[in-house]
Amino acid sequence: MEENVLKMIEQAEEHFIEKIAENMNTYGISSTVGRVLGIIYMNRKPMTLNELSEATGMSKTRMSQVVREMLDLNIAEKVFEKGVRKDLYDVEQDYYQTFISLFTANWSKVVKKNRMIGKKIRRELLEALEKESLSAETEEKINDLLEETKQWLDYCKWLDNLIAFLESEDVFKHVPKPS
Incomplete structure (x- = not known):
């Protein structure tokens, strides 16, 4: 038995x-x-x-x-x-802490990579604006991409803040663990 x-x-x-x-x-x-x-x-x-x-x-x-x-x-x-x-x-025996560790480890790597790419694209676009004599249409496309890059980098900053929020465990003040 x-x-x-x-x-x-x-x-x-x-x-x-x-x-x-x-x-x-x-x-x-x-x-x-x-x-x-x-x-x-x-x-x-x-x-x-x-x-x-x-x-x-x-x-x-x-x-x-x-x-x-x-x-x-x-x-x-x-x-x-x-x-x-x-x-x-x-x-870690705590499922919540394991989730936080996994999420923050993965997203930190992704955010770092994405931020580097965003900064590189921004730098190249700004150089193109300065060096070349461009048509109004091409300048407009570059400015649109610069705005897109700014939004991308803002998103990376938001993800950094989310990661910090999770790592600080303040998340449990807003989404408490069941008792």
Whole structure:
């Protein structure tokens, strides 16, 4: 009888792991990263690369790449445990904090890239306006693009503010976590 309950628990944990992997996919994160996140989360304690490789069936090299990606995304951390000589990795147990970390890590990269492109386009357009003798129609097109670039850079600034808002956790004052 207890064997059936243990099997049911195992299936429930596997469902959670799969749902976490699917959720990560909707955030633009690979389902592999999501699966590893779910495995560590369901383990409820830090795991070594060997343990993760065994749990996922992936090579230790691939697991190392996945864990490095998780560290970069700020959804995992290397932890120390007395008496354990191998590196241990743990994940945030708070779904809300994981979401904030994923959202802000991804969007910060996107915003930085977009801002750089916007500034480059603006610079090139301004140079073209200064250097060339242009028809009124061409000047108008450049000015339209300069206005578009300003709106683009304003949007990047708004995203920066949104990221800061989430990282400050002020979001929970406006959209509280259920108690």
